[in-house]
Amino acid sequence: MSEHEDTAGLEDHRLTAVRLAKVEAIRAAGGDPYPPNFGPNATAAGIAEAHGDLADGEESGVEVVVAGRLMGLRHVGKLAFGVLQDGSGRIQLFSVATRLGSRFDDFTDLDLGDLVGARGEVIKTKRGELSVRVDEFTLLAKALRPLPEKWHGLQDVEKRYRQRYLDLIVNEDARAILGARSTTIAALRDSFERRGFIEVETPVLQPIASGAMAKPFETHHNALDTDMYLRIAVELYLKRLIIGGVDRVFEIARTFRNEGVSPRHNPEFTMLESYQAYADYYDVMDLIEGVIGEVALAVCATTDLTYQGRPMPLGGPWPRLGYVDAAAAATGIDWDLGMPPADARKAASGLGLEIDDAWGVGKIVAEVFEEHVEPTLWEPTIVMDFPVEISPLARRHRDDPHKAERFEVIAAGRELANAFSELNDPVDQRRRFEAQLEARAAGDDEAHPMDEDFLRALEHGMPPTGGLGIGVDRLVMLLTDQASIREVILFPAMRPES
RNA sequence: GGGCCGGUAGCUCAAUCAGGCAGAGCAGCGGGCUUUUAACCCGAAGGUUGUGGGUUCGAUUCCCACCCGGCCUACCA
Numbered sequence: 001m002s003e004h005e006d007t008a009g010l011e012d013h014r015l016t017a018v019r020l021a022k023v024e025a026i027r028a029a030g031g032d033p034y035p036p037n038f039g040p041n042a043t044a045a046g047i048a049e050a051h052g053d054l055a056d057g058e059e060s061g062v063e064v065v066v067a068g069r070l071m072g073l074r075h076v077g078k079l080a081f082g083v084l085q086d087g088s089g090r091i092q093l094f095s096v097a098t099r100l101g102s103r104f105d106d107f108t109d110l111d112l113g114d115l116v117g118a119r120g121e122v123i124k125t126k127r128g129e130l131s132v133r134v135d136e137f138t139l140l141a142k143a144l145r146p147l148p149e150k151w152h153g154l155q156d157v158e159k160r161y162r163q164r165y166l167d168l169i170v171n172e173d174a175r176a177i178l179g180a181r182s183t184t185i186a187a188l189r190d191s192f193e194r195r196g197f198i199e200v201e202t203p204v205l206q207p208i209a210s211g212a213m214a215k216p217f218e219t220h221h222n223a224l225d226t227d228m229y230l231r232i233a234v235e236l237y238l239k240r241l242i243i244g245g246v247d248r249v250f251e252i253a254r255t256f257r258n259e260g261v262s263p264r265h266n267p268e269f270t271m272l273e274s275y276q277a278y279a280d281y282y283d284v285m286d287l288i289e290g291v292i293g294e295v296a297l298a299v300c301a302t303t304d305l306t307y308q309g310r311p312m313p314l315g316g317p318w319p320r321l322g323y324v325d326a327a328a329a330a331t332g333i334d335w336d337l338g339m340p341p342a343d344a345r346k347a348a349s350g351l352g353l354e355i356d357d358a359w360g361v362g363k364i365v366a367e368v369f370e371e372h373v374e375p376t377l378w379e380p381t382i383v384m385d386f387p388v389e390i391s392p393l394a395r396r397h398r399d400d401p402h403k404a405e406r407f408e409v410i411a412a413g414r415e416l417a418n419a420f421s422e423l424n425d426p427v428d429q430r431r432r433f434e435a436q437l438e439a440r441a442a443g444d445d446e447a448h449p450m451d452e453d454f455l456r457a458l459e460h461g462m463p464p465t466g467g468l469g470i471g472v473d474r475l476v477m478l479l480t481d482q483a484s485i486r487e488v489i490l491f492p493a494m495r496p497e498s
Numbered sequence: 499g500g501g502c503c504g505g506u507a508g509c510u511c512a513a514u515c516a517g518g519c520a521g522a523g524c525a526g527c528g529g530g531c532u533u534u535u536a537a538c539c540c541g542a543a544g545g546u547u548g549u550g551g552g553u554u555c556g557a558u559u560c561c562c563a564c565c566c567g568g569c570c571u572a573c574c575a
Contacts, residue, residue, distance in 0.1 A: 014544065015508055015526055057533095076538085077531040096532075112525070126533050149509040149524050151536045156509085158567045170509095214574065259574050260499090269575070415575055446574085471575050484568095485575095495566070 010144055019111055019144045026139065033142040038117045040067035045088030047122055047130065054124040059133075066091060066132055067117040067140060069169065072150060075108045082107070084116060084132075085169075093118050094131035107134070112150070113143030113169075161492050180299050180480045181488055184472070185252065187298035188272055191291040197248040197274055202237035204230060204254070210454065211235030211393070213446040214257040217267075230256035235393060235467065236454045238275045239422060243462045250274035252472065263484040264414065267493045270472040279466030280395075280421040281405045285382055288409060288417050288468060289316030292380070292475070299479045307412055307478055313379055314478070318409070320382040327365050330372040335365050337387055337402035358442035362387025362402070377410040392432040392448045394420035395464075416474055422465040426458040 010016040023033045042064035051060045071090065072083030082093035093116075097104040110116060118137040124130050148154040153170040160167040160174070167174040189199065207226065209216035211233030219228050234253045241249045255271045276283065296303045296314045303315035328335050333347050344361040353367050365387055373383070384407035388396055391404035398405065405421035423429050433450045440447035476488040486492035 013508080018526065072535080074534045074537050075531090076534055079532050079534075081534045081537085083535085092535085094533085098532090127535075129533085129535065146508045146525055149511095149536095151524070152510045154509075155511095156505090156567090158505090159509095161567090166509095212575085255575085257574070260572070262571090262574085263569075265574060271575075418575080469575085474575070497566080 015146050016144050019142060022109065022111070023142050023144070026142070031139075033139055035138065035140060038067050038138065038140050039065060040086075040117060041065045043088040044068070044084065044086050044091035047091055047132070048089065051122045051124075052130060054122075054130065056124055056128045057126045058124050060122040062122050063120065063135075064122055064132060065117065065119045066093075068115070069143075070110055070112055070114045070116050071147070071169075073108070073110060073112060078104070080104070080108050081129075081131075082110070082116070082134075084118070092125070092129050092131040093134050093137070094120075094123065094125055094129075095134045095137075099133070099135060100137075103137070107137060110139070111143060111146075113145070113147040114139060115141040115143070158494075161486055161494055162497065164490050177476075177480050177482065177488055178490065181476045183299045184295055184476050184479060187295040188252065188291065188470070188472070190298075191294045192248075192250045192272075192274060195248065195287070197250045197276070198246060200238070200241060200246070200249055200251050202231075202234050202241075202251060202253070204256075206231050208449050208451050208453075210449060210451045211237075213392075213448055215259055215446060217256050217258045232257050233271070233469070234273050235469070236451060238273055239462060239465065239467070240454070240457045242275050242277055242422075242465050243457050243460055247277040247463075248275070261493060263486070264474070266473065266485050266489055269485070269489075272468075272470040272472055274468045275422070276466045276468075277463040280464060281384070281407055281419055281466055284419040284421075284466040284468050285320070285384075285407065287466070288419065288470070289318060291470075292316070292409075295475070296479065305478065305481070307481055308483060310378060312412065312478060314411075316380075318380045318382050320384055320407075323369060323383050323386050324365060324403075326373045326383060327369045330376065331368060333368075335361075335368065337361050337365065337400075356443070358439070358444070360387075360389045362389025366390050374410055374415075375413045378412060380409055380411040380416065382407050383410055389435070391420065392436050393423055393429075395423045395425075396428065411478060414474065415471065416478070417468060417470045419466065419468040422462070422467045424458065424462040424464060426455055429458055430455055 010020055026033045047064060054060055066084060066086065068084040068086030070082055071085045074081040078097035080095040082095065084091050084093050095104060095107045100107060116137055117140050118132055118134045120132045120135040123133045148166055148170050154160055154166050168178065205228045207228060209229035209232045212235065214232045216229040216232050219230065221228050232255060234251050238249050238251060250272060252270060252272050254268055256268050258267065259265065261267065293303050293315055296305065303313065305312040305314060324335050324337060331351060339361055341361050344364045345355045348355045348364045348368055351368065353371060355364055355367065385397055385403045386406040388402055388404040391406045394404035394406040397403035407419055408415050409417040433448065436448040437450055473485050473488055477485060480488060482488055
């Protein structure tokens with residue numbers, strides 16, 4: 001195959017044809033437009049830190065070798081000013097025809113987007129721009145396609161998601177969010193590890209989609225000839241590890257749910273789940289408040305954030321509301337999980353909610369809560385003591401059999417974290433699964449499936465345990481002030497092109 | 499899934515309301531300039547107006563269908 005057959009039409013477009021021709025010219029002159037390596041010894045940020053205090057027109061006497069992408073090029077007679085962008089920032093390449101000789105024309109012939117290496121002394125120009133005064137430069141990789149507009153960047157949302165590399169090249173915000181996400185993950189890991197939690201990895205492919213109530217992605221394992229599901233949670237696997245004696249365990253788990261796509265939902269997302277033996281949900285409240293505070297400090301250097309124009313104080317302790325009490329306060333109806341379901345249904349219908357006849361009081365109150373309470377909670381709030389009916393994996397409340405020792409952290413009107421005193425009574429767990437099977441039979445296709453393998457593990461004895469799940473993407477949204485989950489996921493789910 | 503909005507040069511945007519030669523800036527090309535900072539000046543280029551139909555003498559513009567995206571909504575974390 002000749003190297004021309006695979007240019008995919010690039011030679012047909014005037015902008016790319018010019019660049020292809022430059023590649024050919026370089027090769028014809030014995031050069032390599034794609035050399036195998038290069039050895040930079042300085043970064044834009046490092047140079048700024050070391051030499052930022054040079055006076056205008058002053059020379060540092062220090063020679064550096066830098067590498068990056070050419071983002072700007074201003075040709076002024078026998079001078080040329082290039083803008084080199086590397087992973088740390090930008091530095092000007094100051095080229096002087098009298099120093100570069102015949103190579104000066106090659107420098108001005110570079111295209112925006114080319115990857116370039118340069119060697120020269122760090123100086124500050126007369127106009128005060130810190131620069132590398134180029135004595136030698138090398139084309140490190142020819143860019144055949146033009147960059148988006150240098151001032152406005154890439155605005156087209158679809159292109160920004162599909163071609164995230166362009167977004168990262170030209171939009172500083174995109175790079176900042178990527179960095180904040182990385183810092184968030186590192187800070188979460190650090191917070192849990194310092195508390196003695198061990199990080200593990202459990203199956204993504206599971207024979208039963210357990211641990212949450214959601215529609216899974218289905219797939220098939222050919223060699224085992226068995227249907228499998230992409231995990232919707234890691235809960236039951238981490239509890240197996242608690243049973244196995246791993247007393248503090250966590251996983252940063254990519255999780256998959258075959259549900260709608262929205263500014264707050266991506267079919268694959270990241271959840272951190274942790275389990276702590278001998279702890280109850282009160283211990284977990286302290287844990288989540290501590291962890292979120294630490295992460296906010298690591299990422300934002302403060303816990304007093306602004307989210308979408310409104311104050312978002314992440315520092316704990318957070319207010320704690322009773323789940324049923326909050327529903328009552330919001331609607332003026334004296335909800336009681338022990339009330340006759342018909343009464344609850346009537347009251348909820350009076351609020352304009354559509355209630356399925358098969359629902360129990362717990363599910364009805366949950367509907368009321370999600371409609372009338374959750375959207376109104378802006379600052380982080382712990383809502384505790386959920387209906388046991390909608391909490392099949394949580395321990396029954398020590399004082400009220402209708403409730404579970406479960407809480408969620410609500411922030412900006414949506415769930416940020418979900419936690420409970422874990423259910424470790426295997427007989428009760430079996431009954432809860434059976435109740436879920438009944439709900440499934442009644443038409444709830446997100447009811448939790450029976451999991452005999454997990455029950456067998458529970459029957460060996462699980463210590464009292466506090467469990468926690470944190471929506472990592474949503475946490476990053478809060479920390480970076482982003483309204484859409486797609487802004488904090490590098491490659492959000494999209495329909496295939498064409 | 500439903501509703502609303504959008505898709506024009508490589509990129510950022512005009513023109514669409516009320517049908518009449520589709521324009522500009524950046525990028526690219528040619529030329530000039532020894533201190534630029536979105537450099538500037540001169541010149542010449544660059545278009546299947548998302549796709550396919552329809553109405554019309556004439557469609558980027560009006561109509562229909564479809565594709566892709568955004569927001570809202572539904573499901574959910």
